[in-house]
Amino acid sequence: MYQDFAGVYDGLMDNVPYEQWAERLDTLIRKYGVSGPERDAEGVLDSEKNLVLDLGCGTGTLTELLYQKGYDMLGVDVSGDMLNIAMEKKEKSGSEILYLQQDMRELELYSTVGTVFCVCDSLNYILEEDELAEVFSLVNNYLFPGGIFIFDFNTVYKYREVIGNTTIAENREDCSFIWENFYDDEEEMNEYDLTVFVREEGEHFRRFTETHFQRGYTVEQMTGLAKQAGMTIVEVMDADTGQTVTEQSERVYVVAREQGKRRDS
Template sequence: MESYTSFAEVYDVFMDDVPYEEWAHYLCGLLEKYQVKAEGVIVDLGCGTGTMTEILSREGFDMIGVDNSGEMLAIAIQKKQESGRDILYLLQNMQELELYSTADAVVSVCDSVNYVTNETELLETFRRVNHFLEPGGVFIFDFNTEHKYRDVIGERTIAECREDCSFIWDNYYYEDEQINEYELNLFIQADREHDENLYRKFHEVHYQKGYTLSVIRELIESSGLAFVTAYDAFTEEAPTAESERIYVIARESGKDVM
């Protein structure tokens, strides 16, 4: 079942507690540390509704947003029209990334990498990132750890009720496959003007893979990228067994024939 179709409509509503500005500040610090020029071309891989893409554009970067959900990109384009920012959006799967030119950096945040649940496809994603980076270009991405899915989220049900939409999120983790499944039932107000008591119900199922840093590093190095370092999210400390989200820094390291 395709993800982020109906959920796209209310994604920003339910994500309004995510500190995007703080995350962007951390990400910009990493870009500066690893010498990505302020006016450089950056690809936001798995950009969703474009919130982070907009912030990075505001910071002066020349942004390209890539996502495989047309519904999410439609909202990103609405934001672009409202802000007037010069952002190019592309409807593509990560593992089929195809750009018109190389980029100074590629970033991928909000655990977008975890949605690539097949290691062969994630390897291809990394290969394509390496191919479209400028020589020495930087790839910065985060991922949720196996520990987070298994020990923190686990078998849980989460529910949230807002004025015009609600959801029930049933979470399951399959340890043998290292797959996290969450089943999402959405209730979205259908016609606020004429009948505020009428809601539409939508159902989506999402899958993410719980990766370990050792697997991620192996895939990076197999792809042609050079592994630089990894951080416990939003710090510059080394990851630990208790890390729930890890940031990885890699660099372009020569090109294979695609």
């Protein structure tokens, strides 16, 4: 996934409010977390505590925005093509972000981190619940004592009632796409068939296709997996409104806290 599509991803996602998402993440980290550019009460900056991991970082847009807010950023993604674009942004901005190509189901860091966030429905790409449980366990393992995990996910309601079995098409000057959705209610699985036409030279366009699969999850499933991994649930909210989750919530934000480690362990 995200091979040819990586090259046009940012252009087709230009309607995503990344700045607003970065503000929300910063607010949640400052409210509940241990990370931050400020020094602690003893006047000593704990380097691990200030580390923030963008899990499923893609092309690094949010990673860069959080870096600009003063956090020491790491980015992990399974797609080398997406990370190549993130590295181009890093070179242009001069940031000191460390990017790692890893499958989040096999996450391996060199230290603990104060915060992990995984947004833009990255967790919906994990199709088996036992594999998702492993992701939560690994995140908890690498969280600094008292650190937080902020994640979002698309709900079953969104796939079944909003985008399932629909076709979305958009015609642009240099890039057009057809996005076909097929929802399997029994498996709670959504198939994305993407066909993209990219202008390469003059009036010549290159056509490519990619197929993506995402699974819908419920609040009960996601919070249950976080608790199973050893975390406590701090807050659950509707991602669009910032208010209480309803049956019509399409995307949900969850903040979970690591609670099992001691600082001297």
